[in-house]
Amino acid sequence: MIGGRVLVVDDTAFNRRLLVRLLTSIGHETLEAENGREALALLRDPAVVPVDVILLDIVMPEMDGYEALEALKADPQLRDLPVIVITGVDELASVVRCIQMGAADYLPKTVDPEILRARIGASMSAKRLHDLERETLEQQRRLLATIDRQRSELARFLSPQVAALVSSDDGEAMLAGHRREITAMFCDLRNFTSFSEAAEPEEVLGFLRAYHGVMGPLIVEHEGTLEHFAGDGFMTFFNDPVLQPDHATRAIALAVAMRERFADLGAEWRKRGYVLEIGVGIATGYATLGRIGFEGRYDYGAVGHAIILAARLSGEAAAGEILIAPRTYAAAEDAIEVQPAGDRQLKGFSRPIPVYAVTAMRTKELAE
């Protein structure tokens, strides 16, 4: 056993000398106090190296063993220090009281060094175990705080739905990849390229900040999963990772809301001489979703026919136009007003596709 530091608290010089002598002979360092008050002052003195065990007499002037024990157990810094009560011949009742108050053990005043060695050793082991436990709990607390911080940081970079998915139980399986019907929405700005060439870079950035500031909250409000945004364009999908039975309607409702909200922003920029309008393409179909990318940089992404179709439709859309695919129209028919926008021959698609332009939502509320 490695020697520890033991504080001997006893008002009688005889007892202190004897205990110090015995403790030293079995390899411990000692500190002495004549009463409880002195002991507490030593234990609370930051300049004093902390002790491992306290040997405490009961009957003492100034502050007796009971009061000292009470003060120790009430002090969060000292509460875990093992206290061994040292007792005289007929003090069994006092010992019981001390143990009820939290003392670890008791010893007679003239104790055999082997017993002293064993009892102090046991108390020190218990304390080390306790310290270890406390340390582990502290580490765990720090770890959990880090996870919490990472999760909230993650939520700033990912869609809230994806951030929640990462920390959920079935997150790994979902990230590994799955097939699901989704509605994908592509949105970008007409004339953005010429605007960014003509305007000052500060102006472009200022505009993008305002644009994202308006569009971002709308996506969150409609609970879309933002897959990516780059400059003026972004892609959002619905029905994944959170299931949304009305995903087609939601996507269209988001597009209509964006068009409405963008009107104010567009009008403001028109005054400065820049004509900017949004164009949206929406398509519904099966896609493979999950972790896409490479070690070091993954995104939660979607791959499939519907995504490509939505991107093509967004490219086809005129200023302020929301073009939707036939399957999206079929799914949202009751909730929207449309005008047929003709059959379009789109790049990568063998046959012309009938396309619809959304004019308005039929009801303001989303279907439940």
Added chain:
Amino acid sequence: MSEAILDPAAFAHLLAITGDDLEFVDELVDTYFDDAVIQLEAMRKAAENGDAEALVRPAHSLKSSSANIGASTLSEACRSLEADGRTGVVPDFAGRVTDCEATFAAVRSALLAERASR
């Protein structure tokens, strides 16, 4: 009389637990003498004032250290005084403290005689 005053077993125990370090035990005994004088003074003062409460702590302390050194008679006398002190009524207060003083003197003589005889 001297056998009852000093229990050789307690003294031998003290010697055994210190690894037969006579020099240290002698120092310890001297500490006991110094301490006993202080406690007896406090007990004397308590008796003079008729203060039973003030008797408890010094009687307790002297009881304990006397037991450790093997002064059984003195330890027992102190135990009884401590117990009475706690009740608040100490019959023959001054007389019993005087007895303790006399017993201590005898203990001291016996211990010093033992030391001189080596």
